[in-house]
Amino acid sequence: MTLTVLIADDEPNILVSLEFMLRREGHRILTAHDGTEALDLIRRERPALVLMDATMPGLTGFEVCEAVRADPSIAGTRILMLSAKARPTDIARGLGAGADAYVTKPFSAAELLERVRGLLT
């Protein structure tokens, strides 16, 4: 079964790799370059999983996360936060905002795929 995965990051250089990697997993991939676009796509396309950077222009990843959890129609969306903000307080903030997982950059592809598979089962 093909699942829809949204990747939101303002860095095109990471989008390239993430998109390639997850497409090869057999998912349908959507990309967004800022928080507002990401929230818009989540509402329209109802992806099963969102991979999202914490720092983005427009809405931050934290804010998108809070908005998703506050909206009952999409509150069940799985969210994996992917961020270079790696202090313990950043992680606690991300999880506090409602992320299901928080992966700090840099990460290994294998590890990320493991987390993604875990979230999609």
Added chain:
Amino acid sequence: MTPRGLVAAMLAPGVALALWAVLGAALFLGALGSSGTALRVAAGAALETHGMVLILWWLGTALLGAWLARRLYRTWVLAPSRLLAATRILAAQEDAVSLPDAAPATPATRALAAEIESLARDRNELRAEMAQLVEQASRSVAEQRDQLATLMDELDHAVVVCNRDGRILLFNARMRRLARNLSPQEVTELVGLGRSIHAVLDPAAIAHALETVDGRIARGVPPHSAVAQVVTATPLGHLLRISLAPVRHAEAEDNTLRGYVLLVDDITRDQQQQARRERALLRMAEQGRASIANMQAALEMLDYPDLAPADHDRFLGVIRDEVARMRDRLLSEDEPGPELAARWPLHDMLATDLMAAAVRKLQATANAPITTLPVAEDLWLRIDSFGLIAALDHLATRILSLGADPVLWLRLTRAGGHAHLDLGWVLREGLDPIDARDLSALPDEPTEACAAASVRDVVDRHGGEIWLDRNRDDGRPFFRLLLPLAAVETAPADAPIGGRPEFYDFDLFAAAHAEAGDARPLSALAFTVFDCETTGLDPLGGDEIIQLGAVRILNSRLLTGETIDQLVDPQRPIPEAGIPIHGIRDEMVRGKPTIAQVLPVFHRFAEGSVLVGHNVAFDMRFLKLKEAATGLRFDHPVLDTLLLSSILHPAEESHSLEAIAARLGVQIGGRHTALGDALATAEVFRRMIPLLERQGIVTLGQARAASDRSQFARLRY
């Protein structure tokens, strides 16, 4: 000597003589009976012919009597009373041995004066002997004090010792420098003996530190090691770290607070530099992480076996691009921007202490009980408790202001390596919930309590976070603050090592210089003695102050180190007529501060003290007229050396400043400069205090009442 008394003294003998003559003649004639009638007729005839001689004789006798009476008055009434006044001055002066010239003297008063002078000499000899003994005894004390002073000046901290009310008892040079840096535009010193520390440091921060200390003592920490630290921001944005150590009665059972020692550090620059460095490091680390993540992901994609050549080139392109970006970032001289806020220094605090303090504060704000949940006993936080409680208070105030009469609750729990501090509210049944949208922006509002920082700024100082969260079960919103825990749980307070060393005896603690109340003795009050030079005598007609001089007296000591000597731009020309008196010309005051700038400084200088001046009603009229324009109220108690002099020496004719100074043995230098006159008046006033005490005028209230009764007060007001 009043003129009326003199006239009465001179008239009395003449009147008495006339009465005596008339009464004698009437008695004599009455006793003669019928033969008297002939005599009366003869006397009548004699009066008609020689009446003029009789009247002249009577007048001559009356004049002789008056002259005698005047001599007697000067000799027996005036001379003793002057001698009395002179003796009082002699008695009140420390080292005088001779009486001031008491003009009309008699052999008896001269002899008495010689005896008094000899007594005074004996007194001085005794005093000198005593002084020698005291000096010997106090030399070692002075040495200790010098050592203390040296020690304090060499200290790396600004030190100030205050009594309970925040009045400064002791401070070091570094403290004075620090206060100057805090308010470089001030004309006067904010730090001085007897002044309030609250002019320099936020009273709320000190109160908070005192509360923390009380909390620790209540928890069983020995008083000598119950020290509190708080960081506060000044209005100009300086960041001060204050350590407060309480000073208590060593022997007293109740352990009451006598005062406190403050160590103050201006950590603004350190903090800013450190925060900039840390921010720069953090940003570099995050940029590095992102770049490495991009490269690592691209590299791992390159390992895929069946990669299309186009994808291969794309991932190589990503790596090249990231390498170039990292190189550019490292080579660019990218100074951290000024927008980076200072990171606050934090201190360790027991969670129970924080909760207790927060509950106290919020209960006072809400005027209702706050619901709390139990807090783990061993939970230590690393926080800025003062800022944090102010932030909580701001949140609470805003929640309460949204109406619906919510009941606040507070919860503090450990959450892994952090703590959650939650502030929520419960509405009474049946009321609509507060719209969470009204609240989500609340943490970002600037607050007054936290020196214009927002609640989020305060939380950011902790490296923490704040957000509006919801209860999992009922969906009720609450604010959650994520706070750091203390790295190492603070060890219990050290045991005292042979008690606290005593290197100085702070007798000063006993002297509380609270506000000047009528019941307080003059000798224990703070006075601000001042004088104004003006363009003329008529403030209502547009005359203005052109110079203000002031000096303080504390504990009967003239604090010559704390003065105001300020030329004032009257914003009008100075009339030629006054220039020979005060010597101040237009060009001297041009560009000087205006009275609107000087009066607030003077007002603060005189805070909590009694205003004193010579013929002070004149100066007060100028000050009072400026009240509306400056918004200041000069409602201090006021004393006038002119009135006090008339109370002390009613027999003297002149109460000019020069005359009083000469009487009391005060040398005047720099007359008719405002500060010169203020200093002379201050010295005169200082010497009057013991003289007033001898007349039973001890308290401020008594001095004011006596002034009101003085004949000069009636004449002049």
